Amino acid sequence: MRYLAVLIVALWPALLAAAEWEDHQTFGDTEASAPLRILSSTDTSFFAPIIAAFVARQPGVAVEYLVTGTADLDARFRDAPAAYDVVISSAMDLQLKLANDGFAAPLDMPEHPDRAQWHKRLFGFTTEPAAIVVNKELFADLPLPRSRQDLIEVLRANPERFTGKVGTYDVRDSGLGYLFATQDARSSETFWRLMEVMGRLDARLYCCSGEMIDDLATGRLAVAYNVLGSYAEARATEAGALTVILPSEFPTAMMRTALISRAAPQPEVAKAFLRHLIQMQAGGGDAGFPLPPLATSNDATGGTSISLDPALMTYLDRMKRQMFIQEWENAIVQQD
């Protein structure tokens, strides 16, 4: 009996997490019998205008917007694909694997650029670079880094100022963090050196961009690496101390992607929503699209977008993931 109680107490946070959402809101006709259930990793503030425009055009439709982290989102959707209609995530690799594993329903969207869709099932609708975000006040007299190399040098030169004040994603928890890290590692050895430097400075690890930016704004962090530029830009306007820097050597940009569940309870509404989303995206900022729309070509952001490609599944391989996390932990965690 006591053993069982211990087990319940031990498992409680996990059970709580399973039931809870980072955010959970309903839009549109509250009378509607069955709402369109959107499972998303994007903050509600970004999606509210998109959904509002959708329900305004479709009377009698309600939309339930459920927010959670990318890794959790993937797990929840795989558990119950029939419980959700649309899945939106910034973790391209997890999304592509969902589509590859047959969880997504096809949708014809010939006007959508080819590189932003995969197998007629997965649709990219933003281009968002990973950025270095710094708090200018804490940098004070130091020069702002332009690249990863600059960042390594400035961190190495000023350990006393930056110890405990650098942050990045915990790739073990965050799907997006893992995607950015693996793509960085694939591009250059600089990534590993940066991780080692950050590890030596007692880097703080985050599950989500939001908290990282909060801590930057309050001054708990002086610099954060691989933060979603779009989120940071939004906060930079209100907290004047924040500066978003796109690393000049090889900026990594991801596409936020959406898919329709093959077991969607409301497939028609889901299709209409995806068309609406893509249409709004095509209109860009002028049409009230709150996220950075698709880059018209790859060099618009000065770097390469991660492409929708079956190779995204490489680092999701159990062995590859184990090896990568091992190496990452060696670099950033066990430095003391």
Place this chain on the structure above:
Amino acid sequence: MTAEVHVHGSLRRRLGLILTGGAAVLAVILYLAVRTFAAQIAQQGQDSILNASVTSILDTAVLRDGEVLLDFPYASLSMLGTSADDRVFYAIHADDRLLSGYDSLPAPGASQDSLPRFRTTDHGGEPVRMATDARTLIGAQGQTTVTVSVAQTQDALSETLNAISRRVALFGIGFFALSTALALWAAATTSRQLRRLTTSVTRRGPQDLRPVAQPVPSEMGPLVASLNTLMGRLDHALTRSEEFLAEAAHRVRTPLATVRAYAETTLQRVDNPDNRKALHAMIRAIDESSRAASQLLDHAMVTFRADTLTREDLELSELLRDLVDRMRPVADMKDITLSLRAEGPAVLHGDAILLQNALRNLIDNALKYAPAETRVEVAVRSEGAGPVVTVIDEGPGFDAAEIDTLATRFVRGKAMGHTIGSGLGLTIVQAVVLAHGATMTLSNTAEGGACVTLQF
């Protein structure tokens, strides 16, 4: 002269059918062959990429502390990107234990002969092509076999195949259309040769039995050769029978004339009434034979010529005047007034010899059956459709009961009396009239005399 021909099928249609049918079969074979070939090549292409992917994964297999590790590169899966975004599945096994990847892929199985192995299987209700290869790693604890399978759906492949099929189908249809046009042209050209020969033979005159001289294709050579031989034989036979007729007439009449002359001379010298009677009977029999011989020969000649009329434009009144003048001595002997009444021109396109023969028979009858000191009138006039010739006498006329049968061969009327005849005269007239597409009508005049009307 058109003869009934038993027609069965058409060479031109048969030729066209065989050629277009052949083209259709060829087009279908071409389509199937190219499609199969294209499918093979496309499959080989996919297989080689799958194999490259398997190899690049397998190459990274290492044994570290007794554990199998595969740190395969990004390119291993990246190289599998296709235009149709085909789904990709892989599985890595170490001694039949799944290390990572999809457990839904079929297990590698024990057989390791013939590696790499390719097969098409079903994965999640969709056909996939799968490549499998294996490698044996040797470590301190013994050896481990690592098996890697990579599978891919075939959407891009079937898209490519469909595109190729469409193009090949178009090509096949074009090939067929072209062949059909060629076939029709060939059939038309071939049958044109036949038609040209037919026209040249049909256009010939009735007496033209010359061999065909114009060049013909070699296939038609034997036909034309036998046609030429046939016509040659026909020509020869015709010439021979004409000669034979003339010869036969001569040969029969001459000895009869001699016999008759002797009989006449003998009659002068014989006084015994019995002997005289016998001689009279003899002379009469000779006359009958002579008449029969010459009428038979005339009849044969008429029948023979009737098939191939030698037509020319004739002025009938002239022809009749000639004839009447020649018959007048015979009429004079019986004190018969033989007259000709010709009203205006009466032109006829016909065979002069035959017409002369027919009209002579009619006048001969009139002179023969009418009593002495009467009149025989021959009249010709042009009336609507063509000339009309009538021969009228003042004799007993035709017997109403016999009138329909008199034109039959060897039939003589009851009223013939002692006149000499063979019963072929009207038969000859009928044959000539038929050959000219005309009609003969036998009737009697109001006074009772005979009236024969020929309406051309």
